[in-house]
Amino acid sequence: MAETTIGLYKTEAIRDDSPFRRGPLHRLADVELITADWVSWFNRSRLMHRLGRKPPVEYEADYYALHAEQPAGDR
Template sequence: MALWQRGRERPVQPGTLIHHSDRGCQYVSFRYTTRLTDLGVTASVGSVGDSYDHAMAESLNATFKTELIHRRTWRTRDQIEYAIVDWVGWYHHRRLHTTIGDVPPIEYETAHYRSINAPASTGAR
């Protein structure tokens, strides 16, 4: 509302105002972004920082919280820290991931980089 009102009373010179936000849902709103542009306001978060960019991280955070944090009552900070280290180790090194052929992510990644870094065979003997 304040940006709308300011734009009506005193137009903002392009590049002189930066809008900072908590990166909420307004950055997925085309109308909101267009309005900022119309007023000459630079958003402090661009397309790299929008909600689509963070979708994978948010999904992992939700999985982490569901599988580890909310299943127990934690008595100490150390207890939580050790559990997190163990969960991350399991998630990357022992968890079987169905989408990649029921292998742990680290095994799949290792095989991937081995295949792209392998010397090409020339077929000549």
């Protein structure tokens, strides 16, 4: 799994035509900024097929909203 994630990161965040890049990478800080943006997108915004093509944040909110309405014994 780590190798797949690293491959996605390099393809989606580091390549020259990446939407996360704001220019050339001259300093470590440039890479850190891109990495933070990509990780935020990856964990919060990307559409996930196994979650019904929803972003993780939306799926999590739906999950807790559904379970908040059920008494603890019904779970």
